[in-house]
Amino acid sequence: MQSNQVPAAREQTADEQVAHVLSRLTFGARPGDVARVRAMGVDAFIAQQLRPERIADTRLTAWLSQFETLDLSYPEMQKAYPRPADALQRLNAENRNSLSPEDSAEFRRIAEGFRKVTTEVQAARIGRALLTERQLDEVLTDFWLNHFSVFQGKGVNQRFMLAEYENTVIRPRAMGKFRDLLGAVAKSPAMLFYLDNWQSAADSGRPRTTQPRLAAGRNRGLNENYGRELLELHTLGVDGGYTQQDVIDVARALTGWTFLPQRPNQAEIAQSMERDNVRGGRLGRQRAARLVQQNLPEVGKFFFNAGVHDAGAKTVLGHKLRAGRGIEDGEEVLDIVARHPATARHIATKLARRFVSDEPPDELVDRAAETFTRTDGDIREVVRTIITSPEFFSSAAFRSKVKTPFEVVVSALRALDAAPDPSPRTAMVVAQLGQPIYGRQTPDGWPDVASEWMGTGAILNRINFGLAVGANRLPGARPTDWPGAEKLAAADRAAQVDGVIAAFLGGRVSPETREILISGRNPLQTGEATDGERPIPPLQGLAQVVGLAIGSPEFQRR
Amino acid sequence: MHRRVFVRSGALALVTMGLSPSFLRRTAFGLELPRAAKGKVLICLFQRGAADALNVVVPFGDAEYFRLRPNIAIPRPARSAGENGSIDLDGFFGLHPALSPLAPLWKRGILAPIHAVGSPSATRSHFDAQDYMESGTPDVKGTRDGWLNRYLATCDTCEAGAAKSPFRAVAMTPQTPRILQGPSPAVAMNSLDAFTVRSAGGMVERLEALYRTGSADLVHATGAETFDAVKMLREANPQRYQPEHGAEYPRSEFGQRLRQIAQLIKAGVGLEVAFADVGGWDTHVNQGGATGQLANRLGDFARSIAALVTDLGDRMDDVVILTMSEFGRMARQNGNGGTDHGHAGSMFAIGGSVRGGRVLGRWPGLAREQLYEGRDLALTTDFRTVFGEVVRTHLGAPSAAPLFPGFANAASVGLFG
Numbered sequence: 001m002q003s004n005q006v007p008a009a010r011e012q013t014a015d016e017q018v019a020h021v022l023s024r025l026t027f028g029a030r031p032g033d034v035a036r037v038r039a040m041g042v043d044a045f046i047a048q049q050l051r052p053e054r055i056a057d058t059r060l061t062a063w064l065s066q067f068e069t070l071d072l073s074y075p076e077m078q079k080a081y082p083r084p085a086d087a088l089q090r091l092n093a094e095n096r097n098s099l100s101p102e103d104s105a106e107f108r109r110i111a112e113g114f115r116k117v118t119t120e121v122q123a124a125r126i127g128r129a130l131l132t133e134r135q136l137d138e139v140l141t142d143f144w145l146n147h148f149s150v151f152q153g154k155g156v157n158q159r160f161m162l163a164e165y166e167n168t169v170i171r172p173r174a175m176g177k178f179r180d181l182l183g184a185v186a187k188s189p190a191m192l193f194y195l196d197n198w199q200s201a202a203d204s205g206r207p208r209t210t211q212p213r214l215a216a217g218r219n220r221g222l223n224e225n226y227g228r229e230l231l232e233l234h235t236l237g238v239d240g241g242y243t244q245q246d247v248i249d250v251a252r253a254l255t256g257w258t259f260l261p262q263r264p265n266q267a268e269i270a271q272s273m274e275r276d277n278v279r280g281g282r283l284g285r286q287r288a289a290r291l292v293q294q295n296l297p298e299v300g301k302f303f304f305n306a307g308v309h310d311a312g313a314k315t316v317l318g319h320k321l322r323a324g325r326g327i328e329d330g331e332e333v334l335d336i337v338a339r340h341p342a343t344a345r346h347i348a349t350k351l352a353r354r355f356v357s358d359e360p361p362d363e364l365v366d367r368a369a370e371t372f373t374r375t376d377g378d379i380r381e382v383v384r385t386i387i388t389s390p391e392f393f394s395s396a397a398f399r400s401k402v403k404t405p406f407e408v409v410v411s412a413l414r415a416l417d418a419a420p421d422p423s424p425r426t427a428m429v430v431a432q433l434g435q436p437i438y439g440r441q442t443p444d445g446w447p448d449v450a451s452e453w454m455g456t457g458a459i460l461n462r463i464n465f466g467l468a469v470g471a472n473r474l475p476g477a478r479p480t481d482w483p484g485a486e487k488l489a490a491a492d493r494a495a496q497v498d499g500v501i502a503a504f505l506g507g508r509v510s511p512e513t514r515e516i517l518i519s520g521r522n523p524l525q526t527g528e529a530t531d532g533e534r535p536i537p538p539l540q541g542l543a544q545v546v547g548l549a550i551g552s553p554e555f556q557r558r
Numbered sequence: 559m560h561r562r563v564f565v566r567s568g569a570l571a572l573v574t575m576g577l578s579p580s581f582l583r584r585t586a587f588g589l590e591l592p593r594a595a596k597g598k599v600l601i602c603l604f605q606r607g608a609a610d611a612l613n614v615v616v617p618f619g620d621a622e623y624f625r626l627r628p629n630i631a632i633p634r635p636a637r638s639a640g641e642n643g644s645i646d647l648d649g650f651f652g653l654h655p656a657l658s659p660l661a662p663l664w665k666r667g668i669l670a671p672i673h674a675v676g677s678p679s680a681t682r683s684h685f686d687a688q689d690y691m692e693s694g695t696p697d698v699k700g701t702r703d704g705w706l707n708r709y710l711a712t713c714d715t716c717e718a719g720a721a722k723s724p725f726r727a728v729a730m731t732p733q734t735p736r737i738l739q740g741p742s743p744a745v746a747m748n749s750l751d752a753f754t755v756r757s758a759g760g761m762v763e764r765l766e767a768l769y770r771t772g773s774a775d776l777v778h779a780t781g782a783e784t785f786d787a788v789k790m791l792r793e794a795n796p797q798r799y800q801p802e803h804g805a806e807y808p809r810s811e812f813g814q815r816l817r818q819i820a821q822l823i824k825a826g827v828g829l830e831v832a833f834a835d836v837g838g839w840d841t842h843v844n845q846g847g848a849t850g851q852l853a854n855r856l857g858d859f860a861r862s863i864a865a866l867v868t869d870l871g872d873r874m875d876d877v878v879i880l881t882m883s884e885f886g887r888m889a890r891q892n893g894n895g896g897t898d899h900g901h902a903g904s905m906f907a908i909g910g911s912v913r914g915g916r917v918l919g920r921w922p923g924l925a926r927e928q929l930y931e932g933r934d935l936a937l938t939t940d941f942r943t944v945f946g947e948v949v950r951t952h953l954g955a956p957s958a959a960p961l962f963p964g965f966a967n968a969a970s971v972g973l974f975g
Contacts, residue, residue, distance in 0.1 A: 225683055402776065402777060434732070434733050441685070442685050442689065443685065450776055450777075451741075451776060452702070452739065453733075453734070454776050454777065454780050455734055455743065455744065455745065455746065455780060456724060456743065456745050456780060456783050456784040456787050457733075457734070457745055457746040457747055457753075458780070459769075459777070459780045459781050459783075459784045460753065460754075460755065460784050460788065463755055463765055463781070463784070464755060464756050464757075466765070467755070467756060467757040467761055467765075468756075470757075470761070471757070510771070510772050510773075512771040512772060513768055513771070513772060516764055516767045516768055516771065517764070517768075520760050520763060520764045520767070537759055537760045538760070539759075539760060539761075539764075540759060544759070544761060547757075547761065548761060548764055548765060548768070551761075551765050551768075552765070552768045553768055553769055553772060553775075553777045553778050553781055556777045557777065
């Protein structure tokens with residue numbers, strides 16, 4: 001049996017290793033997972049999770065089919081779900097400002113549809129994490145969505161881009177090659193919009209290879225926003241050794257990387273040509289504008305707008321980019337930064353922090369960075385280096401991570417074997433815990449170090465979350481309806497507590513915790529009760545024990 | 559080990575020895591509640607989105623102003639302008655008419671607008687500029703803590719041995735804002751009502767016991783702190799304080815948050831630093847003039863602040879309210895009846911100790927060659943100068959140097975005379 005062969009380098013016991021891989025490679029153990037991993041062996045489980053494409057996911061696929069918006073592209077969404085304000089304006093105009101009951105009903109339907117654009121993608125994130133058999137793949141999807149974070153409140157159009165971003169840009173590449181992922185993000189409307197590159201254009205006076213046929217947007221001129229975050233957050237890291245001049249030249253190289261947020265009409269094109277001093281030549285401006293409109297790129301799809309590209313020579317991190325080029329400038333920049341040693345180290349550090357500990361050992365980061373470089377940024381191999389390392393299986397790493405709000409909620413749902421919730425309610429619970437999905441405003445993503453967000457408000461919300469679960473207030477998750485609960489319902493309190501500890505707290509807690517769960521007595525408090533303390537009433541039923549377990553400090557860790 | 563874990567573990571050591579922190583003891587026996595250093599309070603209000611300073615504190619005495627903003631300028635204070643005219647302050651500057659609830663504070667001499675103030679950073683990104691204003695380190699993105707948190711940390715030693723209240727720093731926001739992030743504890747809450755443990759039947763007591771026993775780690779320590787704070791708030795019961803002196807807060811979220819800050823101050827829970835923010839200032843399109851989009855935002859803003867000042871009454875002697883926004887907006891209006899991102903902005907300081915009734919800061923002028931990069935109001939006062947002055951003079955910090963590393967904080971804008 002493989003599970004009995006613990007390599008000498010692993011400090012954790014066989015049982016700890018099982019609990020550990022389940023807490024790090026998945027969003028938490030479901031009933032039966034511990035026995036399953038123990039039977040197949042920890043290493044076989046790791047190997048299996050590293051090959052998600054070979055794992056069937058039929059239950060998830062069936063559940064996802066109920067959503068309307070997940071497979072729609074940005075322009076499809078824009079068409080299907082008009083903004084309620086626009087719809088109201090149209091309805092008012094059509095009816096001279098007096099809305100019939102039918103109009104009101106239509107308005108409500110439109111508003112409901114518009115809400116779906118954000119609520120479905122969030123509900124699906126939680127449902128996927130709960131249901132998927134490809135757990136490691138989903139953990140990495142969560143990691144990359146946070147690494148390449150976008151904010152749904154950036155502008156009204158951002159919400160239309162989220163599902164496409166998550167499902168066609170990030171998830172398919174979560175275990176792929178870093179350069180491929182980086183390139184897909186760089187060309188995604190979601191990132192182009194969020195970090196403003198879609199409207200970045202060569203400053204006036206810069207050399208161009210062709211006349212602009214379309215302005216880049218309202219704020220013409222160079223926009224460094226994406227260029228800077230590409231270096232600081234997405235690749236090299238803040239201490240990656242780049243200069244402000246590198247930021248500028250990266251931004252210049254990426255001018256013209258854009259998309260059309262909507263189809264402009266001929267008059268708008270003519271106006272923008274006039275503003276940009278673009279002449280129509282022999283055709284005249286109006287006819288030129290019509291020609292431009294006829295040849296517009298597809299709305300919502302990446303295209304290279306050569307007319308606003310800064311075609312001057314550039315120097316990026318010591319590499320010379322010669323003048324007179326087009327889209328290959330940006331591609332070469334992505335090649336350079338994706339393969340930079342600082343990027344290998346930055347990504348290795350963040351992955352090690354996610355999988356091992358808030359402050360991962362240097363030696364592990366070194367080896368993971370070495371794998372990154374050796375495999376040309378093969379994410380799967382970097383993750384393999386980390387999750388098979390002695391540092392991963394060290395005693396120090398065991399239960400050292402504090403769960404994020406998303407992890408708290410999903411791990412509770414998984415432990416309870418809950419039914420996935422297609423409504424927005426569970427996502428609202430995640431938001432209440434402090435990290436709303438697609439709600440990080442700054443481009444750095446939520447911090448993965450507990451001390452940065454753990455505070456009284458945060459812990460209070462977690463305690464209240466446990467109590468809400470115990471009170472049967474979490475959609476789809478009944479606190480007394482998980483496999484094994486039935487047997488415990490009639491058992492004595494000690495047996496109930498031990499059953500709950502096994503199911504929710506990894507089977508191991510301190511004697512004090514067990515004692516408190518059973519009796520309610522604080523073993524550290526001796527002598528007479530003071531300050532008006534009253535005797536604590538006994539617990540009522542199994543649900544309360546479950547609520548306590550989920551609100552407990554032990555459940556906050558993974 | 560993170561400094562924060564250390565700070566918290568220290569507190570935990572107390573409770574695991576069976577001792578409640580001293581502030582809890584005192585409240586339990588109905589004795590004196592903890593007070594912040596000298597009972598001084600600083601309330602920081604952040605206008606997120608870059609408020610259009612030139613239409614907030616209107617430089618009607620600068621002829622360029624009307625030239626740059628043909629459609630959105632606020633008219634001079636004149637009888638003919640009626641209610642649309644700006645409210646004259648000193649013959650050169652006026653308040654936007656929607657700020658009329660603040661005019662009495664100017665007359666009382668407790669309101670000081672500061673003009674051409676802000677961050678020296680050239681950034682026009684909301685993200686970056688808010689980050690810099692809250693971290694207190696312009697153009698340095700790696701700073702992990704906010705300057706208000708650094709104040710809390712440096713002034714831990716101001717009163718040796720004094721018990722620190724868990725409500726010493728409170729943000730009325732869903733998450734701890736950047737300005738208060740860092741090693742020193744700060745509470746973020748949506749509302750006073752929400753800051754409680756919702757259960758009965760022995761659950762709360764058991765949970766508390768779970769967090770007060772076991773290892774001295776971040777989760778346990780924070781949990782113990784939380785239960786202390788919940789108890790303390792329950793005993794202090796700030797919700798029983800109704801607005802006084804006829805103060806009427808707007809029903810808006812911002813107004814209600816200020817009402818709750820007043821309740822915390824009156825309940826004597828040791829509040830020293832409070833924070834709230836309000837959005838809607840990013841007026842690229844149709845911002846309006848004396849009425850319209852910006853006027854609506856300013857109306858709510860001013861009514862909320864005026865209610866807070868009225869409500870606090872004499873307590874304003876110990877309170878300073880400081881408003882801020884990440885940058886100002888372009889001097890020239892844009893093609894959409896709005897304004898794009900600019901550079902320097904304006905602030906308000908309000909308080910019994912503020913030498914108000916004067917517009918502070920040097921006016922750089924609006925002629926093309928006077929503008930920053932030919933387009934924005936130039937900066938004449940670094941926001942760190944203002945923050946430093948408030949922290950030193952009002953809160954009594956010995957020095958603001960640790961709060962703003964790399965900034966020679968010698969200047970003064972003359973807030974307190």
